[in-house]
Amino acid sequence: MTTPTTHDSLTARLTSHWAPRSPTPLPLELTRFAIMDHASPDPPIPVPNTAEVQVNTLTWATIATISHIGKVRRENQDNFLVKPWPDQSAILAVVADGMGGGRGGKRAAEITVNTFESLLEKPVPGSVSDRYQQLWNTLHQADEYIRAEGSMNFKLMGMGATAVVVLITPNQMVHLYAGDSRLYHYRRHEFLYKTADHSVVRMLLELGRITEDDVATHPMRSLVSSCLGGREGNGDFSIDPKWNRDPCPQRELQVEDLLLLTSDGLHGHLSDAEIEGYFDEWGHAPGKLLQTLKERALDDGGIDNLTGIVIRIDA
Secondary structure, eight states: OOOOSSHHHHHHHHHHHOOOOOSSOOOHHHHHTTOEETTOOOOSOOOOOOOOOEEEEOSSEEEEEEEEOOSSOSSOOEEEEEEEOTTSSOEEEEEEEEESSTTHHHHHHHHHHHHHHGGGGSOOOSSHHHHHHHHHHHHHHHHHHHHHHHHHOGGGTTOEEEEEEEEEETTEEEEEEESSOEEEEEOTTSOOEEOOOOBHHHHHHHHTSSOHHHHTTOTTTTEESOOEEOSSTTOOOOOBSOTTSSSOSEEEOOTTOEEEEEOHHHHTTSOHHHHHHHHHHHTTOHHHHHHHHHHHHHHTTOOSOEEEEEEEEOO
16 A cells, blocks of 8 residues: 555545445455455354353463354354464464455454464474564465455455464564454553554544544444455555564563453454553453453444453463
8 A cells, every 4th residue: 555645645545445334335446455344244144142251271371262243243253263382382373353244254264263273283483583474474375365265256255354463482472463453462560562453543543633532433443454355456465563663573571461362343342541451450360351351342232243362471
C-alpha cells in the first residue's frame, strides 16, 4: 500500500476505498488492497457454546486457552495453536481469525494454524534472526496456501484470516502479526505493550480524525488493511513488526511476565486500561484471568467469536 504524503490525501483514500459495508458486494479495489470485513454474515450452522478455559503447565510456563463462539455468530471461525516443541525448550502460539463468510473464514484460519503447526517438526532455530525469518516465511506460506485453495473453490473465493504468532523461550520471544489479532506483553509496573492493528480505525486514530471513544461504534471498525489471503492476484500484504525497526519483534521475558494473544472478538470489548487492570488482579492465575476476560466480552454483547491465549512465564 502506498503511503500518502499528506493526512488529507489519506483521508480521501479512506473515504473512497474503505466505505462502510453495504448489502452490495465490495468493489474489487478493496480485495486488491487486502481489505476485509469481519462483520460478513455467517452460514446458518448451529454450534453449541461449550468452550471453557483450559489450563496446562510446563516446567517454565503456565498456559490458558479459550475459543468461544460468542452470542451472535452461528459458527466459530477463529482457530488457535499453542504447543511446545518436543523438548519443551520453546512454545509456538498462534491465533487466527477467519474472514470471508460462508465456509471460507473457518477454512482460512485452519490453513493458517496447520501451516504453523508444521514448524514443530523442525528444530527451534538457534538465533533470534533465524526465528524471525522462519515466522515471516511461514506467514507468507500460509497466505499462499489460502489464496491457492480459494482460487480452486468458488465457495472459498476471497477467504482470509488475520493472525498473530509468537515463538517463546523462557527468556525472550519473537512475534509477528497481520491484521487486528493482537499480542499484549504485560510486566507489572511497566508500560503495557500491544501490537498496532492493521485497521482503518487505527489509521484514523493516528490522524486524529476520531478518538478512542469513537472506535467501538465506528462504521469502519471491522475493516482491516492487511490479512492472509482475501485479495486478488499476487498483491503483497503487511506483516509487522519489521526487523531492526521500532517496535522490535524481539522482546525480553522475565519471570511473572504475561503474554496475551487475542482475536478482535475478545480485545474489541475491552479498553487497554481494563485489560491492564485484569492483568494486575489475576496475573498470578492465567486461567482465572482468561475466564474474566471472556466473561467481560460476553457481558458486553459477545458479537463475534472470541479467542485468547495467556502464557505466564514461571521460571
